[in-house]
Amino acid sequence: MQPSTAERIARLSAHISPSNLQMGESSMLERANCRAKGGAPGFKVAILGAAGGIGQPLAMLMKMNPLVSVLHLYDVVRGFLGQKELEAALTGMDLVVIPAGVPRKPGMTRDDLFNINAGIVRTLCEGIAKCCPNALVNLISNPVNSTVPIAAEVFKKAGIYDPKKLLGVTMLDVVRANTFVAEVLGLDPREVDVPVVGGHAGVTILPLLSQVKPPCSFTPEETEFLTKRIQDGGTEVVQAKAGAGSATLSMAYAAVKFADLCLRGLRGDAGIVACAYVDSKVTELPFFASKVRLGRGGAEEVYQLGPLNEYERVGLEKAKQELATSIQKGVSFIKK
Ligand SMILES: NC(=O)c1ccc[n+]([C@@H]2O[C@H](COP(=O)([O-])OP(=O)(O)OC[C@H]3O[C@@H](n4cnc5c(N)ncnc54)[C@H](O)[C@@H]3O)[C@@H](O)[C@H]2O)c1
Numbered sequence: 001m002q003p004s005t006a007e008r009i010a011r012l013s014a015h016i017s018p019s020n021l022q023m024g025e026s027s028m029l030e031r032a033n034c035r036a037k038g039g040a041p042g043f044k045v046a047i048l049g050a051a052g053g054i055g056q057p058l059a060m061l062m063k064m065n066p067l068v069s070v071l072h073l074y075d076v077v078r079g080f081l082g083q084k085e086l087e088a089a090l091t092g093m094d095l096v097v098i099p100a101g102v103p104r105k106p107g108m109t110r111d112d113l114f115n116i117n118a119g120i121v122r123t124l125c126e127g128i129a130k131c132c133p134n135a136l137v138n139l140i141s142n143p144v145n146s147t148v149p150i151a152a153e154v155f156k157k158a159g160i161y162d163p164k165k166l167l168g169v170t171m172l173d174v175v176r177a178n179t180f181v182a183e184v185l186g187l188d189p190r191e192v193d194v195p196v197v198g199g200h201a202g203v204t205i206l207p208l209l210s211q212v213k214p215p216c217s218f219t220p221e222e223t224e225f226l227t228k229r230i231q232d233g234g235t236e237v238v239q240a241k242a243g244a245g246s247a248t249l250s251m252a253y254a255a256v257k258f259a260d261l262c263l264r265g266l267r268g269d270a271g272i273v274a275c276a277y278v279d280s281k282v283t284e285l286p287f288f289a290s291k292v293r294l295g296r297g298g299a300e301e302v303y304q305l306g307p308l309n310e311y312e313r314v315g316l317e318k319a320k321q322e323l324a325t326s327i328q329k330g331v332s333f334i335k336k
């Protein structure tokens with residue numbers, strides 16, 4: 001049986017209470033590296049949509065990150081947590097992670113979520129523009145290909161748009177790509193690096209299998225199989241969950257991994273690179289996912305795609321066609 005909303009909130013609070021949080025020695029991010037060492041301050045992070053399927057494990061995993069000193073959780077599932085508390089949740093934040101919004105049911109595309117999620121993202125971004133205009137924003141809410149342009153337009157309207165600070169989260173595509181490619185190669189996924197470019201829906205998800213590290217090659221059948229599996233990974237989960245939503249724990253893992261890289265960049269660590277859907281000049285489109293270098297200012301450098309093979313060049317054209325429509329839809333939603 002699904003837990004009630006009140007139970008979910010209670011569990012969430014229990015999870016994030018510092019006194020309840022147990023950190024094992026095998027924790028992904030060890031206490032030994034905590035911010036107290038060297039006196040460096042931690043970062044303030046807000047999660048908007050924190051009581052949801054992604055938000056709950058994301059909040060717990062984020063709390064375990066030693067780079068995070070303050071964690072604000074915001075949702076609307078109970079009256080007293082609603083919009084009147086948004087400003088308090090956002091004020092002073094360095095990083096805002098947004099998994100707020102409805103997930104897909106079987107038979108739906110991510111674009112079918114636009115009508116509901118576009119308005120949610122607009123409201124939340126208006127809050128960010130007002131209360132923490134300098135924060136880095138990690139946008140997870142679908143359809144990411146349109147919600148990132150929506151966020152950009154809201155920020156432009158408010159006069160605070162910094163393209164480097166708005167990042168659509170495509171890390172789950174990279175996590176899936178690394179996993180599936182590692183299976184085919186018989187390697188540990190942690191040893192594999194697959195760049196995934198384009199966007200975050202169907203054919204716009206373009207894994208560059210010719211650029212996999214460690215260097216390797218695939219037969220045309222393997223290339224076709226892997227590309228489709230990576231592009232349809234989200235739909236596979238939606239079908240398996242049969243109406244109970246989309247990927248949650250894997251998304252929380254991917255979101256926390258991406259947020260950690262962003263925080264390391266904010267701290268000034270060198271050489272932090274990840275794929276993200278950002279304001280871009282890599283193609284003729286205003287937004288595109290590719291590898292970016294994360295630094296104190298956010299996505300400080302957006303890398304070119306590098307050499308593509310014929311299969312990828314064809315895939316890129318398909319991806320751009322669909323992306324252009326999704327971007328335009330997001331922009332018009334704010335401009336209309
Ligand atoms: N980018 C990706 O790779 C990726 C991966 C998985 C899911 N998603 C997307 O993430 C979103 C959330 O998925 P989920 O499984 O956590 O859904 P969910 O329904 O379990 O949780 C969403 C949460 O958002 C909250 N919410 C709704 N409106 C809000 C508002 N105005 N302000 C704050 N919170 C609000 C809800 O109360 C709920 O707690 C969906 O749009 C989904 O498609 C994206």
Ligand SMILES: O=C(O)C[C@H](O)C(=O)O
Pocket residue numbers: 103104110142172200233234235237238246247
């Ligand atoms: O597939 C979805 O609807 C959720 C998410 O975008 C995913 O890739 O798992």
